[in-house]
Amino acid sequence: MAANSDAIAFRSALGAFTTGVTIVTTRDGAGVDCGLTANSFNSVSLDPPMVLWSLARTSQSMDAFRGASHFAVHILAADQEALSNGFAKRGADKFAGLQIERGASDVPLLTGCTARFQCRTAYQYEGGDHIIFVGEVIAFDHEDRGPLLFHGGRYALAARKAAMLTACDTGAQPAGSFGEDFLGYLLGRAHFQLYGRMQKSLSEHHLDATDHFILSVLGINDGRTAAEIEGVIGYTGAHITPDRIASLAARGIVRTDPTDRLWLTGTGRRTLVELAAAAKAAEEDALGAFDENETALLKHLLKHVIRSTDPGLPDPWAAQETP
Numbered sequence: 656m657a658a659n660s661d662a663i664a665f666r667s668a669l670g671a672f673t674t675g676v677t678i679v680t681t682r683d684g685a686g687v688d689c690g691l692t693a694n695s696f697n698s699v700s701l702d703p704p705m706v707l708w709s710l711a712r713t714s715q716s717m718d719a720f721r722g723a724s725h726f727a728v729h730i731l732a733a734d735q736e737a738l739s740n741g742f743a744k745r746g747a748d749k750f751a752g753l754q755i756e757r758g759a760s761d762v763p764l765l766t767g768c769t770a771r772f773q774c775r776t777a778y779q780y781e782g783g784d785h786i787i788f789v790g791e792v793i794a795f796d797h798e799d800r801g802p803l804l805f806h807g808g809r810y811a812l813a814a815r816k817a818a819m820l821t822a823c824d825t826g827a828q829p830a831g832s833f834g835e836d837f838l839g840y841l842l843g844r845a846h847f848q849l850y851g852r853m854q855k856s857l858s859e860h861h862l863d864a865t866d867h868f869i870l871s872v873l874g875i876n877d878g879r880t881a882a883e884i885e886g887v888i889g890y891t892g893a894h895i896t897p898d899r900i901a902s903l904a905a906r907g908i909v910r911t912d913p914t915d916r917l918w919l920t921g922t923g924r925r926t927l928v929e930l931a932a933a934a935k936a937a938e939e940d941a942l943g944a945f946d947e948n949e950t951a952l953l954k955h956l957l958k959h960v961i962r963s964t965d966p967g968l969p970d971p972w973a974a975q976e977t978p
């Protein structure tokens with residue numbers, strides 16, 4: 656490809672093909688572990704079982720793979736992005752601190768992956784600026800974990816189309832009216848319905864949603880003032896009145912100290928644990944139709960919406976200095 660712009664366009668067009676992400680490892684003649692991130696992996700043959708991947712001629716691992724009798728391909732799980740980035744760096748000691756198992760010919764095997772294929776190097780082919788390695792699979796293992804994807808030069812997560820389609824299946828809306836796909840409606844309705852599942856538990860403790868927010872914020876970082884708590888839950892529009900604090904204190908759920916900081920009592924902590932169990936059960940019911948990967952994707956996208964609409968509220972999970 657002559658012009659540089661053509662090469663960039665070619666790369667970008669290739670990026671339209673969504674792939675998984677693998678790490679390919681081997682051990683060189685001197686007994687040094689080598690490996691790199693690769694998405695050129697593909698299946699070749701079922702009988703005999705064969706796979707391929709290609710390695711850039713510029714790779715520092717080239718001599719190791721060319722001379723290796725065996726290599727291993729690890730298909731990465733959705734939560735292994737950091738591992739992928741670590742093995743996409745040149746020269747670094749990529750295996751430092753990792754839990755390693757040993758496969759055929761002492762090839763290093765990584766853990767926590769979706770699938771692993773141990774291969775005997777069967778063929779090597781010239782492939783332009785890459786060398787194509789074809790491996791005969793001599794052993795493999797597989798765990799049911801959501802995969803890490805690569806699309807358009809970025810990491811991505813997989814979601815089953817049927818589930819997403821059902822969620823997005825909307826008809827045309829008359830102009831000026833809110834449709835079923837209006838984000839505010841979707842978020843609001845999902846919130847109220849999910850929270851509605853918790854009402855029973857809140858009522859049993861004679862608490863309302865604002866009380867629950869207060870206990871939750873103290874559960875993350877105890878010993879905050881009412882104003883600090885109100886800052887953190889500002890997005891709810893709730894106001895923490897002195898009467899509300901007095902009521903929580905009278906019921907032995909929180910106590911205030913001379914500097915007007917609020918602390919959870921033993922009763923308060925127990926109440927919070929029971930409410931957390933109810934919240935967890937409501938969450939599990941709500942997400943029952945999703946697999947682990949879709950759940951991660953949904954939460955990831957919601958966090959994105961929260962960030963893009965944040966008016967600058969304090970982070971409830973930020974560590975604060977103990978007063």
Ligand SMILES: Cc1cc2nc3c(=O)[nH]c(=O)nc-3n(C[C@H](O)[C@H](O)[C@H](O)COP(=O)(O)O)c2cc1C
Pocket residue numbers: 676690691692693694695696708709710711713714715716717739742743744745746805
């Ligand atoms: C998602 C992703 C996929 C990659 N796929 C390949 C590939 O298929 N072949 C390749 O040679 N390099 C690929 N790379 C680049 C190598 O991981 C990177 O150049 C690495 O530094 C090579 O390490 P080495 O020089 O120590 O062998 C990929 C990188 C990323 C992030």
